[in-house]
Amino acid sequence: MSSRREARECVMQALYSYKQGGGEAAEVIDHLLRDPLGDDRNTFRFAERLFLRTIDHQEETDALIEKHAENWDLARIALIDRVVLRMALTEFLTFEDIPPKVTINEAIEIVKRYSTEKSGPFINGILDAALLDLQQRGRLQKSGRGLIGMQSIRDRQAS
Numbered sequence: 001m002s003s004r005r006e007a008r009e010c011v012m013q014a015l016y017s018y019k020q021g022g023g024e025a026a027e028v029i030d031h032l033l034r035d036p037l038g039d040d041r042n043t044f045r046f047a048e049r050l051f052l053r054t055i056d057h058q059e060e061t062d063a064l065i066e067k068h069a070e071n072w073d074l075a076r077i078a079l080i081d082r083v084v085l086r087m088a089l090t091e092f093l094t095f096e097d098i099p100p101k102v103t104i105n106e107a108i109e110i111v112k113r114y115s116t117e118k119s120g121p122f123i124n125g126i127l128d129a130a131l132l133d134l135q136q137r138g139r140l141q142k143s144g145r146g147l148i149g150m151q152s153i154r155d156r157q158a159s
Contacts, residue, residue, distance in 0.1 A: 006036075007050070008047075010047055011047050011051045014047075014051050019079065025055060028051075054083075060089075062082075065086070067130075067133070080115045080119075085107070085127070088107040092127075093134070100131050100140070103127070104124065
């Protein structure tokens with residue numbers, strides 16, 4: 001059985017490949033998601049949704065990255081870091097059952113493995129700022145377990 005972390009890593013690789021090589025999303029899904037994850041139907045479906053939603057929401061997530069990556073031009077951010085930020089922001093916006101804290105922790109762990117040693121704190125800072133921004137604007141639609149950790153965000157906003 002595959003884990004969601006493995007799914008996220010496959011999605012990161014698929015998005016990286018898709019961005020670098022273009023091609024059809026369906027072909028990327030078949031080769032980089034279905035092949036490694038296809039035996040676990042639920043994990044594959046999660047990965048496929050994350051991949052497609054990240055592509056669909058790229059304009060919005062890029063705007064959030066640009067807003068919160070102070071003094072950084074989007075094009076100067078390493079592609080792996082951009083891809084992971086897009087994925088995490090897409091999870092914030094479109095996966096109401098995934099707690100923001102889980103999304104942030106997963107993003108940090110993935111960049112620790114695939115990017116530079118400075119990527120973890122960089123990703124954490126942008127996601128933290130974007131999360132507060134989305135919460136303040138009422139754009140975070142979390143339910144059930146997704147509310148875990150939201151009180152601490154509200155507490156930080158109040159101080």
